[in-house]
Amino acid sequence: MLDSRRRLATILTAALVAGFIALIGLNPAGAQSATDLLAPDAPAVLAESPPPSPNDIRELLRLLSDQSVIDWLKSESTSSSADTLDGTSAASVGFQQEFSHRVDLTRARLSELAVSWQNLPATPSFVAAAWQSQMSVDQTLRSITYVLIFLVVGSGLEWLYRQYTQHLLLGLEMRRQTTLWGKFQAAVKRALLIFGGLFVFSIGAMGTFLSFDWPGFVDNLVLNLLLIVISVRCASTISMFLLAPRVTALRLVPLSGDIARPLHNWIVVLATVATIGMATSDIFLHLAGSTDAMGAALAISVCAAAITTLLLIVAIWHMTPIIRRNAKTPTEVNKRQSHFWPGYLTILALMALALGIINARELMETVIIIGLVFPTIRVVNGCIDHLFFLSEHSSRKPIGQSEEKPLLAETSETLPNVQQSVAEPSEAEIPATLPDAESQLPVVAEEDMDDVEQVSSLELYHPVARRLARFVILIGATFLLLSSWGGNLLSLSESQTYSGRLVGIIADVLTAVLIADLVWVWAKSAIDRRLANYVPPQGSDAPGPEARMATLLPLLRVTLMVFLIVIVALTVLSSMGINIAPLIAGAGVLGIAIGFGAQALVKDIVSGIFFLIDDAFRIGEYIEVGDLRGTVESMSIRSLRVRHHLGAIHTIPFGELSSLTNYSRDWVIMRLEFRVPFDTDVKLIKKIVKKIGAELQENEVYGPGILQTLKSQGVRRMEEFNMVIGVKFMAKPGAQWLIRRDAYQKLRDAFEASGISFAQRNVTVEVVSDKELDAATKKSIAGAAQQAVESAAGVPAAAPDEP
């Protein structure tokens, strides 16, 4: 369900891009900024300059009516249109002219092709003659000698480099990394080492070449030969790095060895053939530049292109059965895909060839780019799935590596770029690997879902990585297309034509929407994951620190969504040319007004957020705010609801909270004291307290709540008639009342059992006379004593309330 929606989204965005591209492609005014000088831009420029004097206008009219001037202008405009490669300078005359111009070009090209086809048998002799005229056999051989020597220099330097780095490389390859971070580091280091070698080779070979002076043609020849070698090596190194055809552990793409090996071989073969073809065409074009062997050169380049395409098609159809064999679960969809993709790629290659032959370079590139956007996205997604699958597996054992995930997304990002930078054939090749990747991964993902209940932390970045990849590919494809049509996105949106502006608007909107989408997906999946991991407290359990996140996150999500929508809307409006400054100003004024009006409300909300961030209280905790105390029952966005232990409910706005005391955090210490007569055995009391402490701890109701059990602190102070013994214990918040109750009770019982009595207030009245006192005197003495006692002890303070 989700997948199909995602696919739909892909198709929609791609359709947008395609429409966008078609617009640029078909509208010559948009494509060729250089030609804007001739056409619709000119009036705009004129409008800005001061109006010309009537004399000037008359002179201009006179000139324009002159036939020779008109002819000159005409010839100038046609020659300039011939100069620009794609001939889109017909901007001023519009689409129809442009089309007919193109048809003319194609017709000319076809006639050229026909001529060179007729002369095909004579081509070798033509070429040979041209070659002879440029350089003798000896010279050719000598050039080869030079090339060989440069290659030796390059390889010598590379060998030297390898000797110094081989130890590192071997270590990287032999020691299998288990953690994701380790794997990533190893891959990056390996890439650096490998490509460093290639770089040293190129520097060595090209450097020696450049340090000699060469006659023109030898220069071209030697350079081309060197370039062949270097680019083939580049392709092979990149393919080697990604595919690691022999060592499974180093492979970065989700392929089995049976696929990776032939795929690598094909990539190397295709790269070789393609570069040799290109170099040959270039050499012969250079050779035929001035002679009449033009047709022969044309024939050669067409042949080279045809051979490359043919090989590409052979490769596709050779790889297909291999991939089909290796697909583990041949589902219905897979079967259909495995029939669809090779055909699709074949048609694409043939179209590209046909367009290339008739010299419609921009059309060819357009076809290739648009045709490859989907396969590339799918392949990259496959790679990302694979990487996440790997990291899931590796991160299951060691927990707590969360820093490297963004980097991982970047690694997968580099894949499409690398693939695109390889020669075009290999790029087209890779989609053929799809059925395999697709077939392996969903199965794996399902397994994952089964045995990992909580969403893994890495899984969060999965949709983000996929979106990001798609984003980068789409933007990259757009830019490639624009550059192939000779346009420039920036100059395009600045141009004054309607279509140019439309293109600019669409590009802006697209970018804004894509970026917003990316941010939204990331934030949403992050928030949803946190919420999914939050388990509400069961029954009477104290809520954990996640409880406040459960309050905050939905709020944050809504805020973010509103923010993104507003930003995108504003961007869209501003790119459509609507002045958003008044809107923003209006919104600002409104905001200020509301802010003043609802100052208290805003204060409540903001300080509530900060209290939540501070984690000052949670639901279920016993707090004291000013005079009010009680258990936190609920929080709203504005206020806090606290229930007093006697049942009253206090609603306190967050803004009113200046300081807050929380009685339910971590631990509480309870100190108890009691009075005993001076003749009591303190050691005995200590013993009794220790015993009772042990008993309390064994109690199954509140025992676990005791952090440090009851212990005697000895005599705390001496008073007039007794001494004060202190005991204390440490408990979890909330458990202390019950423990205190039980502790007092047990102490009393134990004291009674061991004959210790609590001190009672008594006043000894010493009567000096020896006379027997009568009752009235006794009473008055007792009254006086009572007064003395009360005045000494003072009124006893009330015991603190117990909730």
Added chain:
Amino acid sequence: MVRNLRMLSGTVLLIFVTAHLLNMAFGLLSLEAVETARRFLTVPWSLLPLSLLLMAAMLVHGFLGLFSLYKRNTLRMSGYDRVQLISGLLIIPLLASHIVGIAAAKNLFGFDPTYRIILTYFWLDAPLEGLRQVFVVVIAWIHGCIGMFSWMRLKIWWHRVSWFIYPLVVAVPVLALLGFVEAGKEVIAERTLAITQQMDAGTGDAPQLSAAEEVAQQEANAAAAEVNREKLAFSKRIMWSIIFIFAFLLALTLLARAIRLRKAPDAITFIRYMKGPEINMHVGKSLLEISRLHDLPHANLCRGRGRCGTCRVRVIEASPALPAAGEIEQQTLDRLDCGPGIRLACQVSPLAGTLAIERIVPPDITPADLYSPNQSDGVALTQWSAEVSDA
């Protein structure tokens, strides 16, 4: 014995090649410098004791190479070994024309083969030969260096000097080839200058000789050319016969090897690697070769020559018992002070039956680790073996 002989002859050849290449490197200065250096670097090798030594080393080394090819159990080998073998086989056919040419110059044509003459020949008269020279320089140098390295890198001093030797290894052929290019350019420039001068002179001095003189001179030239051509054909024949003899010997070696392998018993051995796969394999290959055939990482610093002992394995179970250690293997095992049950994978070939082994040395060991078992690398080493024994 064979090992040492191969090493010795190879060293002699490599020294010669080095001297020769260094001589060519003077071309970066000027052609004159090359000629001056030639008197000290190249000419002594054509004098009697040295030339005999060179000849003997060449023959001995060639035959030992063929012999080692004969002894090979499998042709799927490591990259270095493959390069070593192929380059060794290529040297003779590529170098034959050069050797014969120099020898012929001296003995048949009776002139001193100076660098100027040879370079003119290579760059102007026969550029294909020049191309071939570049190939042969590279190939011979690679061959020699691989051989030297696999011997030297086990020495205790190696990791101290290797950092200075590596640049030299690259510098010698690179400088020689650049010298070759520079000197070649000088030669080409001389020739073009000569041609233009001749053209200038040809217009003025043509009619000085009488007709008869001209005819006589032409005849003399023709006769000299005829003699030269015969001599040239003769040296060509010698060159080709050398190549054919070599090809014949090579074919003979391969044939003998095929017969030897055919004769080997056709039985299966079952090998269990601790912390590795289980393998079924035809007998007749060494353990190291089996590891390589299955892409299993297995340390072997000396490339299977029984010198380093890094390929050693602990035999955990063997039925039937492995054949007793040979002389080379025993020497290395004694030197490393290995207990019983430790064998060198490169020397021992499992018999039909079952075998369980454990690789002891981590596959990414470097020569520097050989002599510092107690340092940080040693820790990694023991760690690796601990991992191995865990599994």
